[in-house]
Amino acid sequence: MKISELARRTGVSVHRLRRYEDAGLIHAERQPSGYREFGERAVREVVFLSMGRDLGFSLQDLGDAVPRYRAGTLTFEQMIEAMQVRIAEVDALVAEQRALRKKLVSHIAWLQQRQREADKHRLAPKGGWVRPRKDRP
Template identity: 60%
Template sequence: MNISELAQRSGVSVHRLRRYEAAGLIQAGRSAGGYRRFDERVLREVTFIAMGRALDVPLPVLAQLLPRYRAGTLGLDELMAQLRARVAEVDAVIAAQRALRRRLVDHIAWCERRKARAQSKAPASPFPTRKARERQP
């Protein structure tokens, strides 16, 4: 199949397929006219890569898994271990973002306290307010 058919059947853009080929993740043969020709098995590999990317698995990790996936030796236990490792990475990012949020909220509160102090220590106006004039004897 040609690259546009592979893109249509896999749901992966032609541009992305070219990137995968350039990265060595998939291989294409060439027709007599020099066009890319992909074997049917590449559709399965592209689907595997696309599913991994949808889970934000980095391409280098997918590149390490792909030979075993092709050979049929990538076990579910290893795949689940990779996914658990990715969950741990996501949890670490979430924790870091929560900590950053707490620091931001604390800083906003600090700014609000400074603002309130500055307003309470504001110099008196040289012109008395109406209330101040009413209090004068």
């Protein structure tokens, strides 16, 4: 099948398929006309790669797994373990982002306090702070 047919059947763009091929993740035979010709197994491989990318795995990670996937030796346990490692990576990123958010909120509070202090100084008359009138508490 041509690359456009592979793209239609897998929902993966032609551009991305070319990147997968350039990275050695999928293979096509070249016809005399120069067109790529993909076999049926390319559909399964592209779906595997696309799902892996959607889960945040790098092309290098997937490149390491593809030979075992093709050979039928990639086990469910290995896939689950890889996903658990990926979850730990995501959890670390989430914790990092939460810490950054906390720091940003703290800085906003500090700046708002500084702004309030600056506003008080600007509103005070030149003679100093306004003292409360004796008829007010």
